[in-house]
Amino acid sequence: MVKRILFVNAINPFVEVEQRYPNLGLGYLVSSLRNNFGKNMFDFKIIDRNVESEILDFKPDLIGITSVSQNYNYAKKYAKFAKNRNIPIIVGGVHISMIPQSLSPDMNVGCIGEGEKTILELFSVFLDKGRFLNEDLADINGIIYRKDNNLVINSSRKQIENMDKIVFPARDMFKIGRHSYMFTSRGCPYNCIFCASSRFWNKVRFFSAEYVIKEIEELISKHKVKLISFFDDLFIADKQRLKEIVDLIKKKKIDKKVKFTCSARANLITEEIASLLKEMGVLAVGLGLESGSDKTLKYLKGGNVSVEDNINAIAILKKYNIAANASFVIGSPKETKEDILETYNFIKNNPLSLFDIYVLTPYPGTETWEYARKRNLVSNDMDWSKLNVNFGKNLKQSIILSEVLNREEIISIYRKFQLLRLFKNIKNV
Incomplete structure (x- = not known):
């Protein structure tokens, strides 16, 4: 069964310049996933506005959010909205990479640093279990998650050399x-x-x-x-x-x-x-x-x-x-x-x-x-x-x-x- 994946670029929707260019970081993630799992495994959608209505209409199986610090309030808001509908949330981007301790309780996993490799391991877990269990996250480098109400930061991930x-x-x-x-x-x-x-x-x-x-x-x-x-x-x-x-x-x-x-x-x-x-x-x-x-x-x-x-x-x-x-x-x-x-x-x-x-x-x-x-x-x-x-x-x-x-x-x-x-x-x- 095809999984619906919604990627959200958490911008300030009232700032025109933030809407001017697409978020290529999310584009790299989609390409990495297609290249690894094939083009027919997922139905992807990338958005940066009308997020809550898009969640209701698209009915995603999983949501990935990227955010810079000045827009992290929006990321937290969208994560809360999604969690109330039992949708798993991955958050990435420069903000969570610099302050992983700011991971919201409504977010399942934070991706720290470069994401092309990390996202593959996270999606493998998701495809296998349909959710993120702590025992499955323990061996994935470059992430932060919660265990017994405490934040766990795994070892950093080696960067892509080639x-x-x-x-x-x-x-x-x-x-x-x-x-x-x-x-x-x-x-x-x-x-x-x-x-x-x-x-x-x-x-x-x-x-x-x-x-x-x-x-x-x-x-x-x-x-x-x-x-x-x-x-x-x-x-x-x-x-x-x-x-x-x-x-x-x-x-x-x-x-x-x-x-x-x-x-x-x-x-x-x-x-x-x-x-x-x-x-x-x-x-x-x-x-x-x-x-x-x-x-x-x-x-x-x-x-x-x-x-x-x-x-x-x-x-x-x-x-x-x-x-x-x-x-x-x-x-x-x-x-x-x-x-x-x-x-x-x-x-x-x-x-x-x-x-x-x-x-x-x-x-x-x-x-x-x-x-x-x-x-x-x-x-x-x-x-x-x-x-x-x-x-x-x-x-x-x-x-x-x-x-x-x-x-x-x-x-x-x-x-x-x-x-x-x-x-x-x-x-x-």
């Missing part, structure tokens, strides 16, 4: 437009204090250039995509692989069919890198510049990138007619108004195509989380909506880490940046 063995995500589960995205690596070699990527992925692993090209070709042939965004933490981390990707794109004339955007780090942008990106058809590069103050950059990024690096990166990209889009972070504990003014003036005086401004938020798995925890600003059972990255929509609830500026001052400064953002973005249209 990335090319991972099956392309099941994009047939999503509505794919002319602009889509993909991953060519997992992880980041850097350790910014506000980012959990290096802890979640442990180390950087790359798909081969050949694998990347095959996925690009599938996006073009099957989905008629015209613009592909590489959502890697740092697409240009491996220069030799980048050269191989560019060579294959030119050889196969892919640059005539599709254009790209990617992310980079300012201190890695050189004339050679920019030339390669231009050659392969990159239109824009997203840079986490973070600040126009060397003092603040040292705090946020550990001192391995400078304001001069930021300026040079923008100038080099402009030379190659590649748009420089940037993000900045204000509100560090010791950051003064004068420090923030340096960032404001940096944005004003440099030719950025677009920029976004964020207030430093303590996400689980980061140094800022530990700092906030010591100040009793966060906890494992907090209201997770306080971690909303969109400060403008969460002015009164967002956690303020600054030791020198109060909430009202941060709000006032943030609004000035928003006005500058509006002015610069209109100017660049």
Whole structure:
């Protein structure tokens, strides 16, 4: 009998940007399950809204939920709704991986870290027993579950070494437009204090250039995509692989069919890198510049990138007619108004195509989380909506880490940046 499996991406349904891109992490899980159990064993559905009505209509045999920290309240809500209907729940994603102790009593199992292998073992148990019994979970690495009202965290799971063995995500589960995205690596070699990527992925692993090209070709042939965004933490981390990707794109004339955007780090942008990106058809590069103050950059990024690096990166990209889009972070504990003014003036005086401004938020798995925890600003059972990255929509609830500026001052400064953002973005249209 075919099992109905509902995967839920627990987003904030009131935030439009969260609905913009499908959750490829869930797509990878579907592909892994199909590849292992065959395509006729399960009836999959992936959703991110109208979750409760979808549960009632689809009548799933099992539900898998993925969630980031700021949306974990939604994950808990959906799990409770499902448990009341006796539907087993697996939860995964960055939040439960960083704070497994926050597993809700309504959730049967938490999947910690990379899920493609773990999900196969969990589904084998489910197919055999129709539920998750503690004795069946004891030998599965990379999970958390409850036993006698206590949380049990099993040994961590070894990460997938040969990335090319991972099956392309099941994009047939999503509505794919002319602009889509993909991953060519997992992880980041850097350790910014506000980012959990290096802890979640442990180390950087790359798909081969050949694998990347095959996925690009599938996006073009099957989905008629015209613009592909590489959502890697740092697409240009491996220069030799980048050269191989560019060579294959030119050889196969892919640059005539599709254009790209990617992310980079300012201190890695050189004339050679920019030339390669231009050659392969990159239109824009997203840079986490973070600040126009060397003092603040040292705090946020550990001192391995400078304001001069930021300026040079923008100038080099402009030379190659590649748009420089940037993000900045204000509100560090010791950051003064004068420090923030340096960032404001940096944005004003440099030719950025677009920029976004964020207030430093303590996400689980980061140094800022530990700092906030010591100040009793966060906890494992907090209201997770306080971690909303969109400060403008969460002015009164967002956690303020600054030791020198109060909430009202941060709000006032943030609004000035928003006005500058509006002015610069209109100017660049």
